[in-house]
Amino acid sequence: MDYAVIADAYEKIEATTKRLEMTDLLVDLLKKTPKNVIAKVVYLTQGKLYPDFVGLEIGVAEKLAIKALAKASGRKDIELLQLLSTIGDIGEVAEEVMKKKKQTTFGAQKTLKMLEVYETLDRMANKTGSGAVGSKMAFLAGLLSYASPKEAKFILRTVTGNLRLGIADMTVLDALAIAYGGGKEARELIERAYNISSDLGRVANVVAEKGLAGIKKFQVVVFEPIRPMLAERLSSPEEILEKLGGKCVAEYKYDGERVQAHKKGNEVVLYSRRMESISDQYPDAVELVRNNVNAEEAILEAECVAVDVETGELLPFQELMHRRRKYGVKEAMEQYPVSLFMFDALYVDGKDLTLDAYPLRRTLLEKAVKENDRVKAAKQRKTSSVKELEEFFEEAIEDGCEGLICKSVGADSVYQAGARGWMWIKYKRDYKSEMTDTVDLVVVGAFHGRGKRAGAYGALLLAAYNKEADTFETVTKLGTGFTDDDLKKLPELLREHVVPRKPSRVQSTLAADVWFEPNVVLEVLGAEITLSPIHLCALNSIRKGSGLAIRFPRFTGKYRTDKAAEDATTSAEVVEMYRNQLKQIGAA
Ligand code: ATP
Numbered sequence: 001m002d003y004a005v006i007a008d009a010y011e012k013i014e015a016t017t018k019r020l021e022m023t024d025l026l027v028d029l030l031k032k033t034p035k036n037v038i039a040k041v042v043y044l045t046q047g048k049l050y051p052d053f054v055g056l057e058i059g060v061a062e063k064l065a066i067k068a069l070a071k072a073s074g075r076k077d078i079e080l081l082q083l084l085s086t087i088g089d090i091g092e093v094a095e096e097v098m099k100k101k102k103q104t105t106f107g108a109q110k111t112l113k114m115l116e117v118y119e120t121l122d123r124m125a126n127k128t129g130s131g132a133v134g135s136k137m138a139f140l141a142g143l144l145s146y147a148s149p150k151e152a153k154f155i156l157r158t159v160t161g162n163l164r165l166g167i168a169d170m171t172v173l174d175a176l177a178i179a180y181g182g183g184k185e186a187r188e189l190i191e192r193a194y195n196i197s198s199d200l201g202r203v204a205n206v207v208a209e210k211g212l213a214g215i216k217k218f219q220v221v222v223f224e225p226i227r228p229m230l231a232e233r234l235s236s237p238e239e240i241l242e243k244l245g246g247k248c249v250a251e252y253k254y255d256g257e258r259v260q261a262h263k264k265g266n267e268v269v270l271y272s273r274r275m276e277s278i279s280d281q282y283p284d285a286v287e288l289v290r291n292n293v294n295a296e297e298a299i300l301e302a303e304c305v306a307v308d309v310e311t312g313e314l315l316p317f318q319e320l321m322h323r324r325r326k327y328g329v330k331e332a333m334e335q336y337p338v339s340l341f342m343f344d345a346l347y348v349d350g351k352d353l354t355l356d357a358y359p360l361r362r363t364l365l366e367k368a369v370k371e372n373d374r375v376k377a378a379k380q381r382k383t384s385s386v387k388e389l390e391e392f393f394e395e396a397i398e399d400g401c402e403g404l405i406c407k408s409v410g411a412d413s414v415y416q417a418g419a420r421g422w423m424w425i426k427y428k429r430d431y432k433s434e435m436t437d438t439v440d441l442v443v444v445g446a447f448h449g450r451g452k453r454a455g456a457y458g459a460l461l462l463a464a465y466n467k468e469a470d471t472f473e474t475v476t477k478l479g480t481g482f483t484d485d486d487l488k489k490l491p492e493l494l495r496e497h498v499v500p501r502k503p504s505r506v507q508s509t510l511a512a513d514v515w516f517e518p519n520v521v522l523e524v525l526g527a528e529i530t531l532s533p534i535h536l537c538a539l540n541s542i543r544k545g546s547g548l549a550i551r552f553p554r555f556t557g558k559y560r561t562d563k564a565a566e567d568a569t570t571s572a573e574v575v576e577m578y579r580n581q582l583k584q585i586g587a588a
Helices: 003-014 019-032 035-045 062-073 077-087 090-104 114-126 132-146 149-159 169-180 184-195 200-216 237-243 283-292 317-323 329-335 358-368 386-398 484-495 571-587
Strands: 230-233 248-253 257-264 267-271 297-306 338-348 375-377 380-383 403-407 420-428 437-448 457-466 471-478 514-516 521-526 528-532 547-551 554-559
Touching: 003 019, 003 035, 003 114, 003 149, 019 035, 019 169, 035 114, 035 200, 062 077, 062 090, 062 132, 062 149, 077 090, 090 149, 114 132, 114 149, 132 149, 169 184, 169 200, 184 200, 237 386, 237 420, 248 358, 248 386, 248 420, 257 283, 257 338, 267 283, 283 329, 283 338, 283 375, 297 317, 297 358, 317 329, 317 554, 338 358, 358 375, 380 386, 386 403, 437 471, 437 571, 457 484, 457 521, 457 571, 471 521, 471 571, 484 554, 521 547, 528 571, 547 571
Parallel strands: 230 420, 338 375, 471 547
Antiparallel strands: 248 380, 248 403, 257 267, 257 297, 297 338, 403 420, 437 457, 437 514, 437 521, 457 471, 521 554, 528 547
């Protein structure tokens, strides 16, 4: 397969903002792709070489990319840097200089193959240690010297992490269903395969090679993280019990970090809620899983919670921030030890449990875990009484938890990988107070500060995620709740996500001073949700022409680094919260 086929497709995809058109273009590309390399092409279209959980990034700094381009084009670094500062996009710089080069060179050109590009990038990604920079540069310059201007543009954007075609996972799944599943109806089955593997490449490969029959046999595999099941929310025990058919098992909602522990023999990997390996942050938790899980092979879920060394009490989520570091993990581990509260079993010794009912999963979980001071199964109570639920909730709060997660015990209580459903319903303290509720919103823009905040950001433009349209719809402007430290930290955190114009997935009527690729998620406490003529969250869903806005938002101090932009509060949830709020006002 020629890389030019891919570059052509990218160019067309880039030119559209419509998801359906984008899907069609992707279908074309996937059909043109030989089946045995389809996984690689899928990764490349998302600017990657592997699924995210592998954690291997191409990671070429702009400076290095410029050097390689200088070598391949015969220009001087400084000249290219100047061009970059006026054009602002390394891809366009490459296209321009390679065009000029083309006019001045003669002789036969080699056609660049997709596989050659992929393998060279892979070699670059794997180079570490001394001499890595030099060899990466040589590899890249080698590729560029054969590339057409258009190819050079996309290669450079890919290696510097700036490809950003806006092809979301869901778009790839749609395209696979159309190209190889016989039509869009196949999407649900294909999506399940993705949800239990987090590997779009493997899914693409199976559906292309074996069709839907292969997808139906798709199984959970140790060391491929399963996309997490999430909970809906309700604000009263009555509603919760009603929704769960009159009975449920209520569990403590521990306030820590979710981990999905994968174990095979002595090998253990912990994946975060975003399905990245976080084993390095929690060597103690790795050890706990190794020693306290009886099964040879297992995938278990747990909440990893910081505990007070002196009192053994549970500490809030924020304390885990101390563990989020590259160096000094050992010291942090002693100062801020963690406990594991196991709450699900998804795979044990060769058996995929994701389609089993929760009571069975819990029984197998208890069997697989050897409890001690630091490892326990989540505390739970089976109940059908509102009063008991209320009491258990108070007990959970008393014990340092956020509230309860009430789980269905019905025959259909399967593990809904990658979905937020009504099998799990969370009941947190904040939902009890009238119009206060925290939401996790994505930073999509910023406004420059004035006065005391001159030079920093004055306010951030935040969005909720519209899952159906795969867009980010603005819902509020956030300017309060920041400490001086936050004000310093935010621009640093956001810098790498700055883009020159409003990203195509962002829906906004406001013109921010700075736009960001949706990435950073912040927890926000709002006072009330109102209809809004400005914000586009859930536009037209309550009233024609109006969106929803969160009034008086305040940053709670929680950076939800454990969430990707697509895990933020959805527009549909904001609608639900708005409706609940009306109910509460009505009831008062
Ligand atoms: P929140 O923003 O409320 O913390 P979230 O959006 O991260 O929640 P939810 O699905 O809303 O995710 O809440 C479920 C989260 O609660 C899980 O991701 C998990 O980390 C945590 N949790 C704590 N205890 C349990 C438990 N016993 N069972 C399931 N999840 C639990």
